[in-house]
Amino acid sequence: MPHLTLEYTANLGLDADAALLALNHALAGSGLFEEADIKSRAVPLHSFRSGTAATPRAFAHARLALMPGRDAASKRHLADALLAALSAQVSSPGLETQLCVELQEIEADCYAKEYRHG
Template identity: 70%
Template sequence: MPHLTLEYSANLSLDPAAGLAALNRCLADSGLFEEADIKSRALALDIFCVGTAATPRAFAHAKLSLMPGRSMDTRKQLADSLLAALSPLVQAAPGTELQLCVELFEIDRASYAKESRRV
């Protein structure tokens, strides 16, 4: 734990490997997680829609799933830190409206199973 999913519209210029590395560093630097427990993935979305206007638009949305028990202040700090780390990674074409957001989810501990092993 935690699991981070970065979804972004494919009309953005973003190096997903470098982006995930930066976001993982952000989470590790928080001191809240063991470095090896941070798992992330990036999904470029070829089919997407932002609003209804025929205006060039793009987005990146980071979703962080973590175990419950952290205060609202801690979760807000995580969200703000991830947004600050995400912002310089994303480039859009001139004239494009760009939205960046971070959302945190608490996982139900009772229904979460995990196995770790070294092979």
Template identity: 55%
Template sequence: MPHLTVEYSTNLGTDITPAVLRAVNDALLGTGQFHEADIKSRAIGFDSFAIGTVDVPRAFVSAKLSILSGRDAQTKRELAQALLAALEAAIPANGMELQTSVEILDIDRDSYAKSHRTG
């Protein structure tokens, strides 16, 4: 925990690479809320999307951070702001209107199961 999923429009012209994800992971680690090895992130690019109704150059990055329930609203705001800042620093707008958003989602502790094995 946590699990970060970053969705983005591929017209952005910049793939969200493992290096970008590591930079975002570093930002999450810097909050002091998570252990380094527990931070997992992935990115999914979308070729089919629509932003608004006007045909102008627009792109999006949408991050969803799933964390175990129990953190207060202030901590969630701080996590969202840290992620937003890291994404904005790592992903250029490339001359487009770029909308970047972050959502913090709670995972119910009672229904979450995790295994860690070394093979």
């Protein structure tokens, strides 16, 4: 835990691997997670719509799923750190672009995990 999913419109200038690494570093740097427990993935969106105008637009949405137990200040710090890391990775010349981060707590009773080594 945690799980980070980055959805982004395919028209963004985004190196998904570099973005995931930067986001993972932001999470590891928070001191709230073990480095090996951070899992992230990127999903490019080839079919998308932002609003109704014909204006060229793009977006990226990072959703962080984590176990409960962190206070509001820690969650705000995580959201801000992830947004800063994402912003540094996105190039969107000529596009109206929205970047956002969402933190979502997982219900601990409904989560199962298994470790395997070897």
